[in-house]
Amino acid sequence: MGRNQVYCCICGGPFLESGTRENEPGEWLCHPTLWTTVHNAKDGPESDMYKWELGMHTYLPYDLVDPVEDSQRRVLEQEATYQEHNMFLISESGEKVPAFHVVGNESALYLAAHGKCSQLVQRFISSRPETHDVFQISDKDEISSVKQLWQVIFTRIPASGRGFAYNVDHPTRYYGITSLHLTEWEPDNNPLAGECVEADPIEVPQLTECILDNLELYVPGIRSEATSTDLEDQDRGYNKLINKKELPWLWDLDEDVVRKKQRTGDWNWELLVDKLSGTDIYRPEDETLRLPLGLRNRRRIWKCIEDARLGDIQRQIGPPLLGFAVPMEGNLWDGYTPKSQQPTL
Template sequence: MGRNQAYCCICGGPFLEPGTREDEPGDWLCYPALWTTVHDTKDGVELDTYKCQLGMYTYDLVNLIGDSQRRVLEQEATYQQHNVFLISESGKKVPAFHVVDNESAIYLAVHSQCSQLVQRFISSRREAHDVFQTSDKDEICSVKQLWQVVFTRLSASGRGVASNIEHPTRYCGIASLHLTEWEPDNNPLVGECVEADPIEVPNLTECILDNLEADASRPRSEETSNDVKDQDWWFNKFITKKELPWMWDLDEDVVSEKQHTGDWNWELLVKKLSLTDISRPEDETLRLPLGLRNRRRIWKCIEDARLGDIQRQIGPPLLGFDVPMEGNLWDGYTPKSQQPAA
C-alpha cells in the first residue's frame, strides 16, 4: 500500500526527506531530531532500555534507576523512509516510536523547529523544574516532563511499527492529513499552513501591526482620560509579551514607533491575539501569515500537554483488557466509566 509516512509527535506535521523542499515552503519539515532518554553510569552515559509487556500495549523501563540520573538526549538526524531515521553523529539507522525486538531504546521523532518551540515555551514559564514527574493538571515545565507526556501517549498507541503518536486534540485539527503519505492537497489550506515555517516568519511585526485599529473612545489630548491610560497599559503588555510569549521575536522598536503615530486600540489587538482560534488558517479574526498561525498551533499543542491526556486503555479483547469506548479513533476519547452520566 505504499510507504508509511512518519509524523512529528510535537506538531503532527510530516517528516520530509532531505533535498525535497530546499528553499521552498515546507523546507523546515526536512530537519528532524530524535529524543531519547539516557542515564549516567560509572562508565559514562548509556541509553535507557525499554521493553514490551506481553499482552499489554505498553512499554516498561528496563533500567531501574532514579530519575535524577536520567535525562533526555536530543540528536540531529535525517529522515530516510517509512519510519527510519539516520542519526547524524553515529550514522546509526533507528526507527521512531517503538522498541526493536521487544527490548531497545525508544526514540521520539520531532522537528528541530518544534524542539526550539518547546525550549521557548519552557523559558516562558515562571518556574522550570528539570524533572520527569508532572501533574496531570499542570502545564509541562521541562523537556523531561514533555517526554513523559508523549511517552504515555505512545503507550496508548499500541505495539509494532508506529508512524505517529495519537494526540488528544488531533494536533489542533491536522490529524486528518495523517495518511500513508503526506498529501496536503487533500486539504490545501491546512496543508499550506502546516508547511509554513513556524520560527522564521517574514515581516512578523509589520503583519501583526497591520491589524491594529484606531482607538475611537477618547481623543489623545485628554491626558486624564482613563481610556488612554488603559490603552497604555495594554500597549505595555503587548510589547513586553507577557500575555503573548509565543511572539518572542516582536520588534519592539517598530512597535514603539507605531505607538507614536496615533491613538491605537492595543487592548483589542492583544485580546484577539490571545484567541486560540487564530491558529486556524480559515480564521478571519486577524490577518496573519501562515507561519505565525502554525507557530500558535504548535505552541497550543505544547501548552495543552498533560500527563495521561490520552484517557484510554487498549488491550486484546480475548485477554480481558478491553474497555468500552466512545468517540473516533483520533479524538482522544475517554472510557465510558470516566464519562459523566447523561
C-alpha cells in the same frame, strides 16, 4: 500501498525526506531531531532500555528495563535524517533507528520531532515562571521541562510488540490535522490545512509589521465588548504587547518597530492584544486578524505544547496505528477537548 509516513509527536506534521523541499515551503519539515533518554553510568552516559511485555490477551505499555533515579536521567536530543518507513539516520553516530517503537523485546526508545518544534518547546519552557527538571509531573500541571514533556508523550505512545507506530495521538488531534495522516503526506487533499502545516513556524517574514497591520485607531468614547474607552487601558494593552508575558509565543516581536508605530497616532492596543489572545487565531480561515500562515502554525504548535498533560489520552493497547487516523467530521481544526480545558469534577 504507498509508504508509511511518520509524523512529529509535537506538532503532528510530517517528516519529509532531506532535499525534497529545498528553498520551498515545507523545507523545515525535512529536519528531524530524535529524543531519547540516557542515564549516568560508570563509563559515561548510557541509553535507557525500554521493554514490552505480552499480557494475558494484549500487549502491555512500554516500560523501563532497569529504572534508575530520575536525577541520574536526562533527555538527549540528536539531529537526524528521515529515511522513510519510520527509519531515521542519527547524524552523529550514523545509526539507523525507528521512532516510537521498541525493537525486539527491549531497546532504546526514540521520539521523533522536528528541529524547529524542539525550538518551540525550549521557548515555551523558558516562558514558564518556574521550571522543574524532573520527569515527574501532575496530571493537572503544564510541562515545565523537556523531561516532563517526554513523560507526557511517552504515555501517549501506542504500545505494541510488533510492527511500528507511525504517529502518536494528541488529545486535540493536533488541532485537527491528523485527518491528513495518510500513508504518504498529500497536502493537496486539503490545500488550506496543508499550506498552514508547511509554513515555517520560526522564521516568519515581516512578523511585526504583519501584526501591526491589524491595529485600529483608538476612538475615545466608543466602547466595544472587548475594549475600554480608558486611555490607561490602551497603555496597558501596549505594554502587554511589548512585555510579551501574556503572549510569549511572540518572543521575536520587534519592540523598536512597535514603539515607532505608537508614535504615529492613537491606536487601539487593547483590542489588538485581545485579538492576539483569541483561541482560534491558529486557524487559517480565522478572520479576526490578518496573519501569515507561519505565525498561525506557530500558535497551533504552541497550543499543542501548552495543552500537554500527563494521561491526557488513553494509551492504545494492542496493534499499532499504521499511519492512519479516522477522518474527522465537522471543522477540520476541531479536535477533542484537551484535558487542560476540561472542567474539574
